[in-house]
Amino acid sequence: MAISIKITKTTQSRISECDFNNIKFGNIFSDHMFVVDYEDGEWKNAEILPFGNLSLSPSTFALHYGQAIFEGMKAFINNNGEAQLFRPLDNWKRLNLSAKRMGMAELPADIFMDGLSKLVEIDKQWIPTLPGSALYIRPFMFAADNYVGVRTALKFKFVIFTCPVNAYYPKPLRVLVEQKYVRAFNGGVGNVKAAGNYAISMLPTTEANNKGFDQIIWTDGNEHKYVEESGTMNVFFVIGKKVITPNLDGTILAGITRDSCIKLLKSEGYEVEERKVSIDEIIEAHKNGLLNDAFGTGTAAIVAKIATFNHNGIDYNLPDVNTREVSNFLYKQLNAIQTGNAEDKFDWNLPIRNAAINI
Numbered sequence: 604m605a606i607s608i609k610i611t612k613t614t615q616s617r618i619s620e621c622d623f624n625n626i627k628f629g630n631i632f633s634d635h636m637f638v639v640d641y642e643d644g645e646w647k648n649a650e651i652l653p654f655g656n657l658s659l660s661p662s663t664f665a666l667h668y669g670q671a672i673f674e675g676m677k678a679f680i681n682n683n684g685e686a687q688l689f690r691p692l693d694n695w696k697r698l699n700l701s702a703k704r705m706g707m708a709e710l711p712a713d714i715f716m717d718g719l720s721k722l723v724e725i726d727k728q729w730i731p732t733l734p735g736s737a738l739y740i741r742p743f744m745f746a747a748d749n750y751v752g753v754r755t756a757l758k759f760k761f762v763i764f765t766c767p768v769n770a771y772y773p774k775p776l777r778v779l780v781e782q783k784y785v786r787a788f789n790g791g792v793g794n795v796k797a798a799g800n801y802a803i804s805m806l807p808t809t810e811a812n813n814k815g816f817d818q819i820i821w822t823d824g825n826e827h828k829y830v831e832e833s834g835t836m837n838v839f840f841v842i843g844k845k846v847i848t849p850n851l852d853g854t855i856l857a858g859i860t861r862d863s864c865i866k867l868l869k870s871e872g873y874e875v876e877e878r879k880v881s882i883d884e885i886i887e888a889h890k891n892g893l894l895n896d897a898f899g900t901g902t903a904a905i906v907a908k909i910a911t912f913n914h915n916g917i918d919y920n921l922p923d924v925n926t927r928e929v930s931n932f933l934y935k936q937l938n939a940i941q942t943g944n945a946e947d948k949f950d951w952n953l954p955i956r957n958a959a960i961n962i
């Protein structure tokens with residue numbers, strides 16, 4: 604059953620203040636946002652309104668107990684001038700996986716897709732068209748009870764806002780293989796997009812930054828032996844001709860970019876292995892001259908190449924990033940598919956006009 608969305612458009616668009624050639628990631632917000640509340644066992648008060656502050660009680664549950672989850676996704680303008688979303692239902696599914704694990708209410712597909720598509724349509728002018736740029740979309744949910752007793756929350760707020768973003772070309776990364784802190788452990792929440800996963804990574808990342816590293820390579824929580832993720836991205840290694848990425852064993856976030864990369868590589872005839880990969884194996888491959896590429900994948904950057912990794916105080920340098928066959932192919936191909944400049948053989952793009960399930 605569809606819920607109706609109350610729409611209040613801004614009378615003062617801020618779009619003329621946005622310099623589309625020069626946007627810093629994540630600090631320019633489009634004109635509108637979508638908000639819907641969960642109360643008394645149902646989703647209600649769906650609304651699109653001008654982007655602005657939320658009014659919250661100091662007792663808001665999520666501020667104390669961290670029941671908060673989010674998603675990150677993108678919209679593009681295709682060659683016909685239409686807005687299109689990239690794999691939005693995969694983000695919806697993952698949102699609900701996160702909601703379930705964090706004891707939060709699941710959001711029906713129609714509310715997610717209707718809110719999302721209406722919002723993107725209303726703010727279509729905010730979708731940048733420069734090569735590599737996109738409208739970054741941030742759906743999130745938090746426990747909204749005004750209550751500081753500890754029990755499962757009963758009220759939730761789900762919000763979507765969007766940010767125009769330019770192409771993001773991270774400089775080749777110098778990464779530290781983490782030996783002290785852990786990001787995730789068996790039975791924990793490493794496989795869901797919980798806000799707290801980011802909270803616990805801040806201090807370790809700052810410490811790594813202070814030692815001259817851009818990012819951390821997270822290792823498993825038992826032995827610090829197996830590689831898990833690169834910062835907040837999934838991680839891939841190319842050893843000889845084989846592409847290897849850690850399997851989704853419960854401590855790793857199932858990135859949609861990761862999945863897209865695996866499918867694209869397989870369709871191009873690459874051998875891709877999803878399995879445990881130890882730091883010893885990577886060092887051994889490096890010694891034998893077989894470590895040809897290493898990179899992180901995620902929605903924001905698509906691909907972030909690793910230039911150097913450091914393990915126990917030793918730097919291991921990888922080949923020049925311009926010579927990297929796999930990461931360069933993936934960046935170019937995914938970007939081309941997302942903007943309608945390459946065949947979308949997996950049917951990943953969803954034009955906005957087809958996105959609403961129930962409007």
Ligand SMILES: *Cc1c(COP(=O)(O)O)cnc(C)c1O
Binds near residue numbers: 832856859861
């Ligand atoms: C969001 C995220 C990713 C990347 O997921 P995408 O769907 O590709 O954007 C990878 N690792 C972690 C820990 C994440 O939170």
